[in-house]
Amino acid sequence: xxxxxxxxxxxxxxxxxxxxxxxxxxxxxxxxxxxxxxxxxxxxxxxxxxxxxxxxxxxxxxxxxxxxxxxxxxxxxxxxxxxxxxxxxxxxxxxxxxxxxxxxxxxxxxxxxxxxxxxxxxxxxxxxxxxxxxxxxxxxxxxxxxxxxxxxxxxxxxxxxxxxxxxxxxxxxxxxxxxxxxxxxxxxxxxxxxxxxxxxxxxxxxxxxxxxxxxxxxxxxxxxxxxxxxxxxxxxxxxxxxxxxxxxxxxxxxxxxxxxxxxxxxxxxxxxxxxxxxxxxxxxxxxxxxxxxxxxxxxxxxxxxxxxxxxxxxxxxxxxxxxxxxxxxxxxxxxxxxxxxxxxxxxxxxxxxx
Amino acid sequence: xxxxxxxxxxxxxxxxxxxxxxxxxxxxxxxxxxxxxxxxxxxxxxxxxxxxxxxxxxxxxxxxxxxxxxxxxxxxxxxxxxxxxxxxxxxxxxxxxxxxxxxxxxxxxxxxxxxxxxxxxxxxxxxxxxxxxxxxxxxxxxxxxxxxxxxxxxxxxxxxxxxxxxxxxxxxxxxxxxxxxxxxxxxxxxxxxxxxxxxxxxxxxxxxxxxxxxxxxxxxxxxxxxxxxxxxxxxxxxxxxxxxxxxxxxxxxxxxxxxxxxxxxxxxxxxxxxxxxxxxxxxxxxxxxxxxxxxxxxxxxxxxxxxxxxxxxxxxxxxxxxxxxxxxxxxxxxxxxxxxxxxxxxxxxxxxxxxxxxxxxxxxxxxxxxxxxxxxxxxxxxxxxxxxxx
Numbered sequence: 001x002x003x004x005x006x007x008x009x010x011x012x013x014x015x016x017x018x019x020x021x022x023x024x025x026x027x028x029x030x031x032x033x034x035x036x037x038x039x040x041x042x043x044x045x046x047x048x049x050x051x052x053x054x055x056x057x058x059x060x061x062x063x064x065x066x067x068x069x070x071x072x073x074x075x076x077x078x079x080x081x082x083x084x085x086x087x088x089x090x091x092x093x094x095x096x097x098x099x100x101x102x103x104x105x106x107x108x109x110x111x112x113x114x115x116x117x118x119x120x121x122x123x124x125x126x127x128x129x130x131x132x133x134x135x136x137x138x139x140x141x142x143x144x145x146x147x148x149x150x151x152x153x154x155x156x157x158x159x160x161x162x163x164x165x166x167x168x169x170x171x172x173x174x175x176x177x178x179x180x181x182x183x184x185x186x187x188x189x190x191x192x193x194x195x196x197x198x199x200x201x202x203x204x205x206x207x208x209x210x211x212x213x214x215x216x217x218x219x220x221x222x223x224x225x226x227x228x229x230x231x232x233x234x235x236x237x238x239x240x241x242x243x244x245x246x247x248x249x250x251x252x253x254x255x256x257x258x259x260x261x262x263x264x265x266x267x268x269x270x271x272x273x274x275x276x277x278x279x280x281x282x283x284x285x286x287x288x289x290x291x292x293x294x295x296x297x298x299x300x301x302x303x304x305x306x307x308x309x310x311x312x313x314x315x316x317x318x319x320x321x322x323x324x325x326x327x328x329x330x331x332x333x334x335x336x337x338x339x340x341x342x343x344x345x346x347x348x349x350x351x352x353x354x
Numbered sequence: 355x356x357x358x359x360x361x362x363x364x365x366x367x368x369x370x371x372x373x374x375x376x377x378x379x380x381x382x383x384x385x386x387x388x389x390x391x392x393x394x395x396x397x398x399x400x401x402x403x404x405x406x407x408x409x410x411x412x413x414x415x416x417x418x419x420x421x422x423x424x425x426x427x428x429x430x431x432x433x434x435x436x437x438x439x440x441x442x443x444x445x446x447x448x449x450x451x452x453x454x455x456x457x458x459x460x461x462x463x464x465x466x467x468x469x470x471x472x473x474x475x476x477x478x479x480x481x482x483x484x485x486x487x488x489x490x491x492x493x494x495x496x497x498x499x500x501x502x503x504x505x506x507x508x509x510x511x512x513x514x515x516x517x518x519x520x521x522x523x524x525x526x527x528x529x530x531x532x533x534x535x536x537x538x539x540x541x542x543x544x545x546x547x548x549x550x551x552x553x554x555x556x557x558x559x560x561x562x563x564x565x566x567x568x569x570x571x572x573x574x575x576x577x578x579x580x581x582x583x584x585x586x587x588x589x590x591x592x593x594x595x596x597x598x599x600x601x602x603x604x605x606x607x608x609x610x611x612x613x614x615x616x617x618x619x620x621x622x623x624x625x626x627x628x629x630x631x632x633x634x635x636x637x638x639x640x641x642x643x644x645x646x647x648x649x650x651x652x653x654x655x656x657x658x659x660x661x662x663x664x665x666x667x668x669x670x671x672x673x674x675x676x677x678x679x680x681x682x683x684x685x686x687x688x689x690x691x692x693x694x695x696x697x698x699x700x701x702x703x704x705x706x707x708x709x710x711x712x713x714x715x716x717x718x719x720x721x722x723x724x725x726x727x728x729x730x731x732x733x734x735x736x737x738x739x740x741x742x743x744x
Contacts, residue, residue, distance in 0.1 A: 003636040004643055234719045249722040251708070254715035261714055262653045266629035273632045295625040347617035350602065350624060 001280075003272040005070075012067060016074040019043055026324065029081040030181045036153050041082045041110060044071075050088045051108025054096070059105030065213070065278035069220035069271060076221030077228040079324050081182040083113050086150030089217040090116040090210065094158045097206045098165055098198045103156060115154035117145035117188060118207065125211055125337035130190055132163040132197070139197050141168055141190035147176070149335070151186030159188075159195070164203040166195040180331040182324060211336055212289035216274045219292040222300040222332055223264070223271045229307035229325050230260045236311055247310075256310055260303050267296045287353060290346035297333040297342065304329040358409055362416045365389050374423040376502060382423050383457020392455040393431075396439065400451035407638035421592045426499055430454045430461030432584030434507045437577040438526075441565040446526065450505070462503035462529065463581075464494045464551060465574065469739020472709045474509070474578075475518045475571060476728075476738040479553065481510035481525065488512075488525065488563075490533075490556040496703070500536045500549040503529045507577065508553075509570050514734045521733055522570030524577075525562045533557070543695040581704050582651030583637065595690045596665035596697075598624045604686075605672045619668045626664055630657045649717040652710040659700040659707055666697050 005013070023040045044050055052068045054060020068089070075084055091114025092107055106112040117128040123146070130143035145151075145159060152175040159166045171188040178185050200206055234257050237248030247253045274288040308315040308322040315322040333339060369385055371378045386392045387401070394410045396402025403409070424431075435454050438446055453459040470477040479492025490510055500506065506527050513521035527534070533556035538546035565573040594600060602620055605611040634654055637647045647654075669690060670677050677694070680687030701707045715721040728736050 001635070002639070003632065004639045234721065237721055245725065246722040248715070248719075249724050251712065251724065254719075254721050255708065255711035257719055257721060258656070258711035258714035261719060262657055265650070265653050266626075266633050266657060269632035269636050270625070270629050272636065273628075290621075291625045291628050294621055295629050343618045343621050344614075346621040346624065350621065 001273065002276055003269065005066075005272075009067065009070060013070045013074065015047070016049065016071050017077075019047065020074055020078040020080060024078045024080050026079050026081055026182055026321075030324065035081075035175065035184045036083055036150070037081050040080060041113075044082060044084070045110025050084070050110035051092070051104075052088065054092055054104050054108040058101050058108065060108040064275075065216065066272075066275045069217065069275040072217050072220035073224035073227070073271075076224030076328075079182045079225070079321070079328055083115070083150035083153055085183070085214075085217060085221065086116065086148075086154060087112075087114040090114070090118075090149065090214055091154075091156065091158050093213045094160075094165070094206065094210045095198075097209050098200050100167070100198050103167070107156070112155040113150065113153055114156045114158060115148050115151045116210070117148045117151070117157060117159040118210070119145070119147040121146055123147050123334070123338065125341060126207070127160055127162045130159055130161045132161050132166055132195065139166060139195045141166060141193045141195045143190055145171075145188040145190070148186050148188050150184055151188050152184040157188060158198075159190075160203070160207055163197075165198040165200060165206065167198060168193050168195040170194070178331065180324075180327045182328060183331070208286070212285050213278060214336055215289040215293045215342070216271070216278055216285075218332055218335060219267070219271050219274065219296045222296045222329070223267050225325055225328060225332075226260070226264045226267055226296075226300050226303045229303050229322075230257070230264050232321070233257060233260060233307040233310050240312075253310060256306055260306060263299045263303055267299050270295055287346075287349045290342055290349055293336075293342040294339070294346050297339055301326075301329040301333050359412045359416065362391065362413050365391070366416055366420055370420045371423060374421075374425070376426065379423040379426050380457045383427055383455075386424075387456045392457075393435075393451075396435075396451075396455070400439065400447050401455050402451075407635075407642040411635060411638060419592060426460055426502060427454075427457060428584065429463050429498060430459070433463055433577050433581045434461040434505075436580040437507065437573065438564065440576050441573055443561070445561065446564065450526065459504040460499060460502050462497055462500045462506045463577065464497055464500075464506045464508035464527070466494060466496045467739075468493065468495050472706055473738075474574060475522065476733075476736065477509060477511060477522070478738060479508070479510045480514070481512050481523060481558075483512070484557075486560050487557045488560070490525070490527070490553045490558065492553055494551040494553075495539065496548050497536075497551050498548045498703075500529065500551050501538055501546075505529060506551075507564065507573075509574050511733065512567060512570070515732050516568075517730055518728060518733045518736060519571045520568060522574070523567045524564040524570045524573035525558055526564050527556065527558055527562060531556055542698065543692055578705065579648065579651055582655040582710070583647050584651075593689070594693065595686070596662060596669060596693045598627050598665075601665065601668055601672060604669070608672060608676070610672050616668075616672055619671055623661075623664055623668050626657075626661050630654065630661055633657070649713050652705075652713045652718075655704060656707055656710040656714070662697045662700045666694050669694065 023043050025037055029037055048061045049071050051060035052063045056062040087107055094116055095103055107114050118125055120126050121129055128145035130141050130145050132139050132141055152173055157168045157171055159168060170193050171190055173186045173188050176185045237253050237257060238246055240247050270292045274292045277284045277288045304325040308326050311322050314320050371382055390403055391413060393402035394405050394413055398404035435451060438450055465474050467477045481488045481490045506529050508525045508527050509522055511521050512523040533554050535552040537550045539548055539550050540546045605616055610616045637650060641647060677690060716723055
C-alpha cells in the first residue's frame with residue numbers, strides 16, 4: 001500500500017493546480033448565465049485530464065484512480081465549475097464497467113459531456129423512475145429522472161432503470177435550483193425517447209461499482225476542499241487583527257484551525273488509501289469507499305462551516321468564497337444517496353468482513 | 355515482503371506469552387530481539403534491524419492479532435531510545451541502546467513536576483555542577499513505570515539566572531541509586547502505574563548529560579516529538595474493549611447489532627479508527643522517504659485521544675446500564691470500566707489536547723503565538739505553578 005505520492009504524481013498535481021490558477025473563473029459561472037466554465041473544460045480536455053482513466057485504445061490516458069483523484073482534489077480545491085464528476089467519473093466509469101466502449105473516445109476527449117441518471121424520486125441511489133420498453137427492435141425510455149448531476153449540460157445520458165442500463169442522447173432537461181451554485185443538477189424527461197440498451201450480466205453489481213468509484217472520486221474533491229478551507233482560514237487568522245493582535249494567536253481560533261488541520265490530514269489518509277485500493281486491490285474497494293465517505297462527507301461540511309465562522313462577518317458575505325465551500329460541502333455530503341445510505345453501506349460491509 | 359510477513363506470523367504464533375508479568379515481558383522482549391523484530395527501523399550499528407516502515411507496518415499488522423506484553427518497554431522504545439539515537443554520544447548509544455532493545459533495561463521519563471505540567475520548561479528540579487559531577491535535588495511526578503525502571507531521562511534546571519528554556523539540561527540517570535526515592539501514586543482507575551520520584555543529592559557523572567549542558571529544552575522537544583508519535587501510533591491491544599472490532603462484538607453479544615443507531619455509530623467509529631491508522635501509516639511512509647513527522651505527531655496524539663472519547667460514547671450506547679453496573683464475577687465489565695476510566699489520561703498524558711492543538715497551530719500552521727510574558731525573564735524571577743521558585 002502506497003500512501004505517499006511519487007514525483008510524477010506530484011508533478012501532475014502542480015500542473016493541474018497551475019492550470020486552475022490561470023483559468024478557473026468560479027465567479028463568472030456563479031454570477032453569470034453560463035452553467036459551467038467552457039474554457040476551463042477545454043483546457044482540461046487538451047491536457048488529457050477528461051480521459052485520465054480511459055484506456056489508451058479508447059482515446060484516454062490509461063492512468064489510474066490515484067491520478068484521477070489528484071485532479072479531482074485540485075478541482076475540489078478550486079470549486080472548478082466543470083462537469084468532471086458527471087462525465088469523467090460517473091459516465092466513464094459506468095460505460096467502462098458495462099464494457100461499452102463506443103462513447104469513450106468522445107467523453108475522453110471532452111468533446112461530449114456525459115451524465116448518469118441513478119437517483120430515485122427521493123434522491124436514493126438506485127433505478128431512476130424511468131420505464132424502458134422494447135419497440136420495433138429497439139428501446140424507448142419514458143419517465144422523469146430527478147437529480148442528474150450536470151444533466152443540464154450533458155450531451156449523453158446513461159440511465160439506470162429497473163430494466164437495466166441504457167444510453168440516450170436526447171431528453172427534455174429542466175435545470176434544478178441547486179444549493180451549490182458551482183455544480184448544476186437537472187431533471188430529465190424522457191418521452192418515447194430512443195435508447196440503446198447496455199447488456200450486462202449483473203446490472204446491480206455495475207451500479208455498486210460505479211458508486212464505489214464515485215464515492216472515492218467525490219472524497220478527492222472533498223479532501224481538496226478541506227485543504228483549501230484550511231489554507232485560506234489560516235492565512236486570514238494570521239493577518240486579521242482584533243483587540244490588538246492577530247486572531248490566530250487566540251487559542252480559541254488557533255485550536256479550531258488545529259482541528260481543521262487534523263481533519264484534513266486524516267481525510268487525506270483515507271483518500272490516498274481508497275484511491276490506491278481502486279487501482280491495486282479492487283476486492284477491498286467497497287469497504288474502503290464507504291469508509292472514506294462516512295468520514296469525509298461530514299468532515300468537509302464541518303470544516304467549511306468552521307472556516308466560515310473563523311472568518312467572522314466577512315465570511316458571511318456574498319463576495320467571500322467561504323459560502324461557496326459551505327454549499328459545495330453540504331450538497332456533496334448529500335450526493336449518491338447521502339450519509340444515511342453511506343452509513344448503511346459501511347455497516348453492511350463491516351458485517352460482511354466479520 | 356511476504357517472506358517477512360510469514361516469518362513474523364510464524365514467530366508470533368509460537369512465541370506470544372499469555373501474561374504480562376515483568377519477567378515474562380523481559381523474556382519476550384529478549385526473544386523479539388533475538389528473532390530480529392526489536393527496533394525494526396532502528397540503525398543496525400546499535401542493534402536495530404535497519405529495515406523500513408513497510409516491515410514495521412507488517413509487524414504491527416500481524417502483532418495486532420495478539421496482546422503483546424511490551425507496554426513496560428514503551429517509554430524506552432518509543433521515547434528515550436529514539437532520543438538517545440538522535441542526540442547521544444557514541445558511548446551513550448553503545449551503552450544504552452542494545453540492552454534497551456533486548457529488554458534487559460527499563461526506562462522512564464522524568465519531566466513533569468507538580469508545578470510544571472504542560473509548561474514543562476518551568477520545572478524546578480535543580481542540578482548543580484560539583485567538580486566532575488552534578489548534584490541533583492528535586493521532585494518529579496506522574497512518572498510512568500518509575501517503580502520498575504532501571505534508567506531515567508531526567509530534565510533538570512542547571513541555570514536559574516537565564517530564561518526558563520535556556521537553563522535546562524537532560525541527564526541519563528540510574529534509577530537504582532539510593533538517592534532516588536520512588537513512591538507509587540494512584541491514578542483515577544485505582545491502580546498505581548505511575549509515581550512520585552524524589553532526588554536527594556543524587557550525584558551523576560558529567561558524561562550523564564544527553565546533548566549539551568543548557569540545551570535540555572532541545573532534548574526535551576526531541577523526546578516529546580517521539581512521544582507524540584509513539585502515543586498516537588500505538589497499536590491498540592487486541593482485547594482493548596474500546597477498539598471498534600471488540601465493540602462490534604459486544605453489540606452482537608447484547609443483541610444490539612441490528613439497531614440502526616448502533617450500526618451507524620459503530621460505522622462512524624470504524625471510519626475514524628481507519629482514518630487515524632492510515633494517517634499513522636502515511637507518517638511512517640513519509641519518514642521512510644525522508645520526511646520526519648515533526649510536530650505532526652501531535653495530530654496522531656490528539657486524534658487518538660478523540661477516538662477514545664468517541665469509543666466511550668459508543669460503548670455507553672451499546673451497553674446501556676450494563677456499562678454502569680455489572681456482576682462482580684464478570685471480567686468483561688471490569689475491563690470496560692478500566693478502559694473508560696483510562697480514557698481521560700490519553701487527553702492529558704504527554705501533553706493535553708489543548709497543548710497539542712497549540713503545537714499544531716504554532717509549529718505546523720505557523721499561526722502567531724500567544725503573547726509570551728516569561729520568555730526573556732530569568733527563571734529565578736518567575737512565578738511557577740502556584741508559587742515562586744526558591
